[in-house]
Amino acid sequence: MSRILDIGLKHLTELVSEMFRLSISAVDTAVSGLLEYRSVQEKVYDAAKDLRGLYEEVSDIATELIARYQPVARDLRYIRSCMMVSYDLFRVGRYALEISRSSRMLGSLLECDLSPVREAGNIVREMLKITVEAFRDLDVGRAREATRMDERIDEIYREKLKSIMLERNGSRECDVAVALALRNLERIADHATYICEAVEYIVAGHPRHKAAS
């Protein structure tokens, strides 16, 4: 016999799944737009706005489920994680929006070497896809796989900052545009990592901030 709580949990899962879909789409669009010199800000803005709304909805439903059904154990951990993950995905949408804005703010990037953004963008998109699967299947192995990918993103970002400081070859606009894009991708990867930690928290009960250690 299914429990009343299960109906609420299913609804939460659907909302978070929709948030995953929207955030991946927003990152895809933002990174492609930057690499292909297309303005995609409006499209990403719509996705970010929807993510904000869904984040509020997840919070409302999670709060209601806690208040009405007093979930415990894995149910409680799952609901708490949905709240946290929805915030992460809302932030992913915001960072995607920042990526889409940076190209418009800084003008033409035709002369810029965008290869670090291309590499980081590919890794982040792959990372998000694995994160979706990890969360959907509550698969700790996949979650750890995605978490490991974060290291390369950090590396690319650090290398770029270092090169900006040490070498003065590129234009200032290009340096700023690439650094900003990498910074935003690095933050997206961090949020993907938090989501992976949430998977460990749901499955094994390890607190999120300790899951990675």
Place this chain on the structure above:
Amino acid sequence: MSLSIKTNNGILQKEAEEAQQGLSIGRGSHVIEIKSLSVRYWGKPAIEDINISFSKNEITAIIGPSGCGKSTLLRSINRMNDLIPGAKVSGEVYFNGVNVYSRDVDPVLIRSRIGMVFQRPNPFPFSIFDNVAFGLRVNGLKLSKEELYQRVRDALVKAALWDEVKDRLDRHAYSLSGGQQQRLCIARALAVDPEVLLLDEPTVSLDPISTAKIESLLRSIKNEYTIILVTHNMLQAARVSDYTVVMMPDERMVGRIIEAGPTKEIFTNPKDKRTEDYISGRIG
């Protein structure tokens, strides 16, 4: 006040040392230690091989589905099972290091040190005052009228009932509401200054407001008493207790402890899947 029981030999101390082994929960010293406890009713095992310790000044909740032996375990602690025909207890229950099932231990004395409150309020057909004074009188305490009044007053204050009854102590106990009657029963148990308080589903017949009052009362007196609470209400266990013991019947329908630990751990991250399924409402 601690229990002082005269023994004829030194064996009890050795038994107490042996009882240190087994499942232990809580931070403080152990007031109750149970070792290899089994109870049978007319030959049929109800609980088997129970090993658990209860810490001083902590509230421990015992939870589990119907028929898992929660109440049987509780009644074993102060030998209430002695009063059930056909009940046979084996194993040891140590109270401050003394096995309460030793031949030279007086069960009446044990019950005065380990008080009990039952599912339904069961005040005596006396006045409010006499209900609380009952235990003091029965135990033969030589108290002046003022001392008796003070002890009754103290017990009613601790039971969070004083303000509601102070002007009508001579009224019949049955004139009180169900929730008030249950708090009166708690006051009656507290009046004889027990060290341990056993509660067997004390709020099962009460409304939510009365239930909340009893729960607040338990939290307010926990620094003075060791409290062991049997409850079917898992959220009550989650709200009130410091530690939780989970019992489950095995395939022979014999009750066993499957998990015990801090209440926060049991309700957020239980280790045993049966606990997870039970507290989440998937079984039971």
